[in-house]
Amino acid sequence: MRWKGRRQSSNVEDRRGMGGFGGMFGGGVRGGRRVRSRRKGGIGSLIIMAIIVLFFGKNIGLNFGDILGGGGLEQVIQQPQSAQRSPQSNAQQEEIVKFVKVVLAETEDTWTPIFARSGQRYRPPSLVLFDNSTPTACGTGKAASGPFYCPGDQKIYIDLDFMGELQRMGAQGDFAFAYVIAHEVGHHIQTLMGISEKVQRQKRQVSKIQGNAIQVKMELQADCLAGLWANHTEKRNAILEEGDIEEGINAAAAVGDDRISGGRLSRKHYTHGSSKERMNWFLQGFKTGDIASCDPFSRTSF
Ligand SMILES: [Zn+2]
Structure with a gap:
């Protein structure tokens, strides 16, 4: 990826080396809530509504270990011992931080005009770099769980060691x-589009298994939106080098529920989608660059 020398986002909050709960935050963080009930309701065409209803209320719900799948999968995959990790040198880390800031800036440059076209102002998320653990509006974020987004504070949480973890999982490259x-x-x-809130509401009205299926659609949509980002960023700046899209496809496959669990997880327990689905939705966004095409809620599968 041709990223050097490009604009770096100022929306990165660096909490590395702050020793978990130390620093300016202290304790007392409310845990993420997961409530279940069994009322009936229809899912409708979420994305169309969401584009119109560009608002969000009080946000709920969170997937720790988002890209990998938290919760159930933690019992399935072996978390690497910190002693087995080979930490990057300071210089390597700082290079990765620059990379993260450039990618985040490119997401801002992608989404700002898309929102503007529908008369909305894009409010970018903050991206928090941390190690070990850190307080979030969704409870304690742990590095071992992998990157995640907390809707409650609209921040993305990433431990830079995850990049090494991704490579060990077979997803090489920047x-x-x-x-x-x-x-x-x-x-x-x-x-921002109100989709998360609707999905959380929907999940509370159905069984755990049905809720998983809805959650998979959320994740596949996020994969498609990642592909859309690559499409727009390439059009703006020609950032892609040979092999980059293959790296993206590989990464999407590496974090499929079937791959991560070594085939031990049955379909009904998937929370993120299979390798094939994740690759397909990433490619869908990349090929079309069109948000309306990123709608797994109204499309059963490829
Ligand atoms: Zn996700």
């Missing part, structure tokens, strides 16, 4: 990491 960031920004877009 563009793989860019895809992860763009996916998390995709969840921010879903929050």
Whole structure:
């Protein structure tokens, strides 16, 4: 990816080295809420409504370990021991920080005009870099869970060691990491458009298994929005080098529920989609660059 020398976002909050709960935040963070009830309701055409209803209320719900799938999967995959990790040198880390800031800036430059075209102002998310653990409006964020987005504070949380983790999972290259960031920004877009709130409401009205299926659509939409980001960014700046899109596709496949669980997870327990679905939706966004095409809610599968 040709990213050097490009604008860096100022919306990055660096909490590295702050020792978990230390620093300016202290304790007392409210945990993410997960409430379930069994009322009936229809899902409708979420994205069309969402484009019109560009608002959000009090946000609820969160997926820690978003790109990988939190919760159930944590029991399935072996978390790497910190001793086994090979931390990047300071110089490498600072290079990665610059990269993150450039990718975030490119998401701002992608989404600002898209929102403007429908008369809306894009409010970009903050991206928090942290290690170990950090307080969030959704409870304690843990590095071991992987990157995630918290709708409650509209921040993306990333531990830079995850980049190494991604490579160990078979997703090599800088563009793989860019895809992860763009996916998390995709969840921010879903929050701004009111999709997240509707999905959370819907999930509370159905069974756990049905809720998983809805959650998968959320994740596939975020993958599509990541592809859309790549499309627009390429048109603006020609950032892509040979092999970049393959890196993105690889990364999407590497974080599929089937791949991560080694096939041990049955379909009804998927929360993010299969490798094939994640690749397809990423490619869908990349090929069309059109937000209306990123609608897994009204399309059963490819
Ligand atoms: Zn996600």
